[in-house]
Amino acid sequence: MPQSYRLVRRDARREPTVVRLKSGATFGGDEIAICAGPCGVESKEQLEEAARAVAEAGANVLRGGAYKPRTSPYSFQGLGEEALKMLRDAGDRHGLGVVTEVMDPRDVERVTQYADMLQIGTRNMQNFPLLREVGASRIPVLLKRGLSATVQEWLLAAEYVLLGGNESLVLCERGVRSFDVATRNLLDIAVVPLLEELTHLPVVVDPSHAMGIARLVPPVAVASIAAGADGLLIEVHPDPPNALSDGAQSLDCAAFAALMRRLAPVAEFAGRKLPKRNVAVDGAPGTSAYRPLPEKSDNASKPASAVRSSSRGVRLA
Amino acid sequence: MPQSYRLVRRDARREPTVVRLKSGATFGGDEIAICAGPCGVESKEQLEEAARAVAEAGANVLRGGAYKPRTSPYSFQGLGEEALKMLRDAGDRHGLGVVTEVMDPRDVERVTQYADMLQIGTRNMQNFPLLREVGASRIPVLLKRGLSATVQEWLLAAEYVLLGGNESLVLCERGVRSFDVATRNLLDIAVVPLLEELTHLPVVVDPSHAMGIARLVPPVAVASIAAGADGLLIEVHPDPPNALSDGAQSLDCAAFAALMRRLAPVAEFAGRKLPKRNVAVDGAPGTSAYRPLPEKSDNASKPASAVRSSSRGVRLA
């Protein structure tokens, strides 16, 4: 193990890290985290429909892109701050945490006003000024693996964030580039147990970007939890054929609900639980730009990554 | 889907294929197949110890190399026909089917005299004379994916075998070559559900060669079954540190037994069962070079790949 894994290495902490969002969702604890929602926020209606559906099915974090990194400058680039507001509103209304991507170091402060977790996307895994900027913030970070990043490079990118003082980091495997076009990327499921050995940080899997094909998402999601993942990132769209981005890999609401029903026994097998359902939040929407839900307020005052459990270390046979 | 997937394509058969060895083990049916044993057959003692351990833990097929494809001509190359005899004896003694690799078209007939299943290794996935030779035989074939073969190339290699008249073919994912040295290969778990769509042939996973690190084998084995794999190929050695090949990725007998206990609930979750234990075979070893075990004799007379009704098609949500 490289000398420079100072802060991320497994033995830098006594217990595995549990990252906790203000909304109460945790990564690395007894509950797995289910982050679901559309690739891009397209409209209030689209987002509301998606948020309601994923909350009802049992997700605890809403994902959605406000700033979209797109290969072509002519593709839909996201709605920006308007989308951030919609995400915050929908998250509050449905008791969901909000995770969304930030691409520009100059946007970190703005996105932090609305989101509970900042996503660093695949293309920015080694965008060091951006890593330093989120390292200087105190909001949880979801660090996606680079398109062809080695595990070592990925952990050293995480080291940049922790070195900045931000210890609430979750690693997200989303498939790497491969020679085969049969799937969009090649999901490297081995990193789930491997990272459990190498680091104290939680690890989640994004099967949607890995597969690129909606039908393949559920079996791979199930396998990821069976392998010990701390959560999932799933693209869900109310109307995939008409999505402005990533329609082919998005589950519709019914398919997502079916997946959630399949996940319960697998989570149990893996010694974990699905997120507890937030009841009766529909009637008490937040009114502020950011308002932690009442029943989570105790946790919200704790440092984001303070809560620890030691159950993770035993999952590797 | 290419025009040339004539025989392998999913809709070329009404039901998914179930491949049955003379020993009674099946691939693609209700039971998952557990093929376990040493990388290379090194001695009678080593093999006996491995065979007994894997049989006791619940495996139903013994794997072991008699002819070893080795990157260097100076590495251990296998014991050849002597190893084939040992495999047959150990298989009979413990009620296990025998799968072993054949590398040379001139060896197919000889290996067929001893083995229940011929393995075509990664390096030979596109060795077309060898594919034609095993296609002309009537013994089940385990076709490993090439080191950087696309799914399409893999299925077309299988097409060579089926076109020769041999319909008893099982595909084996064993990881593909990648840029990251963190694991030996990169296990492409997505092919499990993908192949279930594309072909009627069963699919098993070899996590040992994919990982190259014994500790990572169990979680990935579990994930493979959760994703719907029809079986596993696991390297087990009584004394991994002193193995002549692949010691680093071999489970010892205790670790394999622990894995088998973990697999039972996952198999059930996936709508499958572990292989039924063969009892009381230790006291009635076979005496001939190849003697189907009595309780399997009915099956032995059936065509090896008789199409059976199976629940496989519904596993993909």
Add this chain to the structure above:
Amino acid sequence: MPQSYRLVRRDARREPTVVRLKSGATFGGDEIAICAGPCGVESKEQLEEAARAVAEAGANVLRGGAYKPRTSPYSFQGLGEEALKMLRDAGDRHGLGVVTEVMDPRDVERVTQYADMLQIGTRNMQNFPLLREVGASRIPVLLKRGLSATVQEWLLAAEYVLLGGNESLVLCERGVRSFDVATRNLLDIAVVPLLEELTHLPVVVDPSHAMGIARLVPPVAVASIAAGADGLLIEVHPDPPNALSDGAQSLDCAAFAALMRRLAPVAEFAGRKLPKRNVAVDGAPGTSAYRPLPEKSDNASKPASAVRSSSRGVRLA
């Protein structure tokens, strides 16, 4: 060819683009461009020695990192603005243009004050805020290919810059990630003729990062020019064994001079010339932060990419 290659596609311009630096160096014209210098600027002495040596050997652009993207946060990160000043001074003193990397959109303006060309590094090829920022500037851009970027993704990254209004862009092949550790990256020499078909933009090759081994740099540099490249980016350090970064792949001054002698006949074979030597500039160092050399002042007032020649199109047999 994708619809979205609107501005970069070959037929978007009548003639291939010639990118011209204020210093007079051109990319895509009759002269090939030779950018040479240390990986990172380490001290005034190191840079002066390198700059003098590469100028004497016939380079026309000085390369050197002020802001270094490093995999580990504990590695040398560059001297920042201090290094920019040293680069400007050394460039002026030796009649060399200056190219240096910019990693942060907030640094673009500052770097532009000192450099003649902004390098977008491999890790930032799809850093879209950064691409937009350099697209809004009017200084030539060197866009390195991403670590595993397809040619299509690379051209679409260039499209972001051109769409911003900055048409002075040079593409730089520096090797892609591969499964083989024999060299640091895998140089994709085919992109040189391929890009000549697809785009009007000039293409240079960086054999230093591609090889990672100094001994392999000269033959690959020669091959690149033979294949039609418009220039080279070569790491040269006065004392490679003691370099703070990339020592193993840096030529020492003598090896660089030897390479330049070999390049002359190859350039001629390819219908090109080496850069014309700037004489007598040593005695008239610039004093301002940025002072175009007198004999280049005519060009400096022209739009950076206005000068065109039509000789490039015929090099592909």
Add this chain to the structure above:
Amino acid sequence: MPQSYRLVRRDARREPTVVRLKSGATFGGDEIAICAGPCGVESKEQLEEAARAVAEAGANVLRGGAYKPRTSPYSFQGLGEEALKMLRDAGDRHGLGVVTEVMDPRDVERVTQYADMLQIGTRNMQNFPLLREVGASRIPVLLKRGLSATVQEWLLAAEYVLLGGNESLVLCERGVRSFDVATRNLLDIAVVPLLEELTHLPVVVDPSHAMGIARLVPPVAVASIAAGADGLLIEVHPDPPNALSDGAQSLDCAAFAALMRRLAPVAEFAGRKLPKRNVAVDGAPGTSAYRPLPEKSDNASKPASAVRSSSRGVRLA
């Protein structure tokens, strides 16, 4: 360098190996070798036209497939022994050596009766029984690099052949598998100088299979010779659009002749010569299945790989 590079390593011989065919063509000597011809032998007429054209343009070895390894069993598989006879006849008639692929160890003896050099194709680089079989023969071998073989694996495959007693082996780079579909494979030009350091064996390049696009073949062929390659393997077809295989990457006869004219000055730059033209052989065709041309009979009696003093070692600057 691995211990097991016993016979292939550079310092296992005093001088670089020069491999000589019975026809007189050499690999690794002062002349570069130009092997050209169709992907597959389709008919007497097609082959005759191709052979005459490549001989007139200056090639010295005729390439053509009699046994074709094809991804699909439904693709054209080659004409077998009939094609071998045609190759021999055309080679004799035009003073060309003959290189053709052998895929099956049982075919080695038959192919040896007709060919001057046995090609081991990409898919068979680690077909160890085949390597042993050609190692036991005394006919020169052309060993193509595997689709994703490391340089180390490639050299160890060569070691199998040399260990069998056959020292006349030429390595052929033909591109490796990559994530980008812009070209068929990714030509690894760095192996040319790298292998010159690591081994005494000659190295040639096959730009046709690397590119998959005929227009890109000439610039890459030129670059390969500039980098120090000992020869080229080029697909040439009299009528590429109607070729039964590899039409898209085949040069027509005029394009090949144009390439040969471009190669002369590059070869000279690299300190080499194009093959000397064989004159007046058209009027004296061979009549036997294998008849060394009269003017080559002296060489034919020499050991095929007699070690010759060569300037190769100094080409790496």
